[in-house]
Amino acid sequence: KLSGPWPLCAALIEQGGTGEEEIRLDNGQVYFSRAAAVTDGDGRYLYSLHIMYDITERKLMEQAVRDGEERLRLAFSAAHQAWFDLNIRTGRAVVSPEYAAMIGYDPATFEPTLAQWVDSLHPDDKEAVVRAFGRCLANGGPVSMGFRRSTLPGAWIWLSGIAQGVRGGNHGQPPRMLGVMTDITARKRAGPAATNRRGHIRRLVEALGA
Numbered sequence: 299k300l301s302g303p304w305p306l307c308a309a310l311i312e313q314g315g316t317g318e319e320e321i322r323l324d325n326g327q328v329y330f331s332r333a334a335a336v337t338d339g340d341g342r343y344l345y346s347l348h349i350m351y352d353i354t355e356r357k358l359m360e361q362a363v364r365d366g367e368e369r370l371r372l373a374f375s376a377a378h379q380a381w382f383d384l385n386i387r388t389g390r391a392v393v394s395p396e397y398a399a400m401i402g403y404d405p406a407t408f409e410p411t412l413a414q415w416v417d418s419l420h421p422d423d424k425e426a427v428v429r430a431f432g433r434c435l436a437n438g439g440p441v442s443m444g445f446r447r448s449t450l451p452g453a454w455i456w457l458s459g460i461a462q463g464v465r466g467g468n469h470g471q472p473p474r475m476l477g478v479m480t481d482i483t484a485r486k487r488a489g490p491a492a493t494n495r496r497g498h499i500r501r502l503v504e505a506l507g508a
């Protein structure tokens with residue numbers, strides 16, 4: 299059973315020609331319809347011919363993909379994580395919206411590149427990170443690295459990353475590198491404070507035992 303009139307039929311009756319529409323039945327089934335109006339010699343509408351395709355399974359799969367992507371997005375956001383997919387040959391990358399937001403950029407306009415990432419590295423970390431990147435290119439990884447990088451506002455944040463090369467049909471350097479970045483800035487900042495608290499408690503205990 300179909301809820302409401304068929305908009306395509308109404309359009310064909312009024313205007314003739316051909317058209318397409320998606321039809322959702324009350325039982326959850328979804329059909330894609332292609333239709334053409336049949337007219338008499340004076341161009342008056344007589345009836346329409348429809349070819350129907352059952353696309354219910356495809357629609358369910360599309361919804362499952364959307365639900366999975368939303369769960370993944372929420373999980374990344376909660377864990378302060380983001381993913382990247384780097385094209386080694388072009389130097390261009392695709393990143394999750396969380397990565398752009400993590401470093402202060404608008405996800406809708408951010409266009410990351412390998413050169414930009416290298417330029418953003420903290421001078422004290424750059425050499426070690428570039429070496430780790432080279433190892434990942436050489437052996438495919440996975441390779442872990444921790445480093446500081448600059449954000450758009452000009453601050454430094456700490457990131458922990460793990461990357462792995464994705465090899466194509468040819469041997470040698472992988473054409474792509476995939477990975478996950480985790481913002482560990484809060485953890486790094488809490489480290490010295492925690493150390494200071496432990497030291498303070500130890501001194502108090504020693505003083506009480508004296």
